[in-house]
Amino acid sequence: MTDNTRAMLPVDLGNGPFAVTTRGLAKRFGSVRALNGLDLQVPEGAAYVLVGPNGAGKSTLIRTLMGLVRYQAGTVDVQGCDPAGGGAEVRAGIGYVPEGHRFGYAWMTVGRCLEHQAVYHPSWDKRYARELSTRYGIDPARKCHTLSKGESRRVQLVAALAHRPPILLLDEPTDGLDHVVRDETLSILSEHLADSPTTVLISTHRVYEVEPLVDHVGVLSEGRLLGQLPRDELHGRLLRYWADVPEGWSGPGDPGGRVVRRSGAARAIEWTVWGDRDTVTRGLSEAGAAVREVAPLSVDEAAVALLSAREAS
Amino acid sequence: MKIRLSHADGRPLYVQIMDAVRSGLVRGSLRPEEPLPSVRDLSSSLRVNPRTVSQAYAELERDGVVEVLHGKGTFVAPGVRPEERERPRLAREVARRALADASRNGLALADLITALREVEDGDPHGDGSKEDGR
Secondary structure, eight states: OOOOTTOSSOOOOTTOOEEEEEEEEEEEETTEEEEEEEOOEEETTOEEEEEOOTTSSHHHHHHHHTTOSOOSEEEEEETTBOTTTSHHHHHHTEEEEOSSOOOSOTTSBHHHHHHHHHHHOTTOOHHHHHHHHHHTTOOTTSBGGGOOHHHHHHHHHHHHHTTOOSEEEEESTTTTOOHHHHHHHHHHHHHHHHHSOOEEEEEOSOHHHHTTTOSEEEEEETTEEEEEEEHHHHHHHEEEEEEEOOTTOOOOSOOSSEEEEEEEOSSEEEEEEESOHHHHHHHHHHTTOEEEEEEEOOHHHHHHHHHHHHHHO | OOOOOOSSSSSOHHHHHHHHHHHHHHHTSSOTTOBOOOHHHHHHHHTOOHHHHHHHHHHHHHTTSEEEETTTEEEEOTTOOTTTTHHHHHHHHHHHHHHHHHHHTTOOHHHHHHHHHHHHTTOTTSSSOOOOOO
């Protein structure tokens, strides 16, 4: 059984259907526990963002879902298959942008490399590949080894999207891209989701960029999830409360929710609480606090609050 | 239809889209029977999940503000009377936000109403001195 007692927020998304799940997934590199009993649940058709500090296990998790990492314990299910067994078959149904920027064979042209990709993906959409390449300003005659980091990323995105896979695994998809191309990529992803039924798992440090695009959030720390829930639930129930309080105020006995973070000055508190808005507001008010404002946290702020609460505990 | 989404805003994204459609109706930039942008186009230009736009359109349809004609797109409902419904509704939303802002700053409703009148009358300091006519 997996130990989820350390999670601050809900981590169970219920009965699915899920496109991707892991159960008690564990992976060690020597003495380092990269994944530590991870229960990932990515609902069918969801756009899921994976947030967490460096070394939290995000890339290891994505590589495991691709069948590129041999895990030691637990189970992995990607559209009904274990990628460790049916590697190539599973990978054919996934659009993958890896953490690294190496694309194709150095001596090949970009055009040749993309044609090469098409062989592995029967659903390759030539017209769409051309359209994306044009939008990204990709020159098919370029040799792969001459591509810059950002150019390489654009080609990787074309390769991941052009076969309209049922699953997209995007590891820092906008890494290395300039502002304009990053923005264009978000627009391309929005259109892609409108045109093709897709389940997307995105790992990124630029959470604010993808926040409007995603509907599920997972916060990963030390190889396990601190929270995994719909974005709207996060915005609706993890709230910051600003209140004026009397001198020496010690807080309510029962705040009506789970206090994730306490900060603020002596007579003006700023608490981050997981719970029902009205219940928490009542709890604070009955204890003598005058609640001035209640506001949701961005996914970024929520992740920081959870991660710092984790360190404090 | 001009829409700017804000993540600092307490309103969910789909509500911000709904309010933008309502404000378009009140301002007259959007009229009965006119088309709204397609879900694909609007989500692309806002960089949001297409489902967020669909949700906003579905809620607006339930409210009778728009109608979805299958295969054609989403249109402002022919019978919409912005003056009767959308205008007071939008005013309440703006009032709600102004009140919340006032309360955050420790102001009461009376302070806000007085200040609104003074600012509207061109007396921003509340001392009878008008703003110098520029």
